[in-house]
Amino acid sequence: MTTLKRVQQWATFARIWHVFDASWQNPFDSAQLLKKYLLGLYKPIYHPMNDCGDHVIVINCSDVALPGEEWKKRVYFHHTGYPGGASWTLAHELHKKDPVLILKKAVYNSMDGNLQRRYTMERLHLFPDANVPAKLMGNVSNQIRQIRPIPKRLDHYTQKEIEEYPKLIDYPKDYILR
């Protein structure tokens, strides 16, 4: 085995570490994206029996965005197993309890329920903010591109940018500005 082949072999089977910024991202769309990396679906050597999944670090999990009114419409069901043990938790209640859980459940539910799922989930590292231990961050060699662009708030533009932006309408002559 030549040196090149040896390094190629090592690079093929090494676990790569990816980082993903979840701020303003839909957790359910993100789950479909992260699943691809966690299972190693994008690799040419992929096979269900081949343990070739990567590690993914997700930062800013508390800043995920849900579409429309889903924060108060989406319900998470749990049953303790005892009679009357059913409980329904709204998405915003769950998010307040643990800002990581919505993304965690989204990724967990996006994958098939087999014996590998729990081990695959161990390769997903979720953080509510951008404070990641340096030990983990040192492994990262790839950043996963975000799905949705992060919108910019009006008060984060400078006054000059707002004034000099092309205007579609002007006020009538007799209009009193408020």
Place this chain on the structure above:
Amino acid sequence: MQSISKINLLNLPNIFLRTISFSSKLQLKEVFETREGNSLVIKGVHAESGREPFLLKNVSEACPVCSSGLDIKHTDVLILSQFVRSDGCMLPRRITGLCTKQQKRMSTLVTMAQKAGLMPNLNPPNSKNDPKKRGGWKKYHKYFDETTINVR
């Protein structure tokens, strides 16, 4: 009426006049008052809105938004803020000059941007400007799908 009677008691006509004079910098018609001896002259002068140099030319007969051909999203706050008062109210159609369809569409987009907390500085004065200080589910990030706008 109570405030007027108070002012009459104080016998200060200048204060009373100041309540009806508007001399904001942003005003399109600025009101000036000058006193020459016994006579008081109140003048309304047209002021510049500051938008003329940046105004897009509308050569067609269509409304400004239709003729621009833009696909405006609720995240385009620099466009949407042009149709909004400083307290976040939508300007009426006689002032914006849009067609009924675009007026309805723009007002829906403005509502979406406000719900998503993208225009927190255009709000009534008593509101908390930081979207993170809203209560319950409203404080979390949300986005909207423009295809759900139902304009006929």
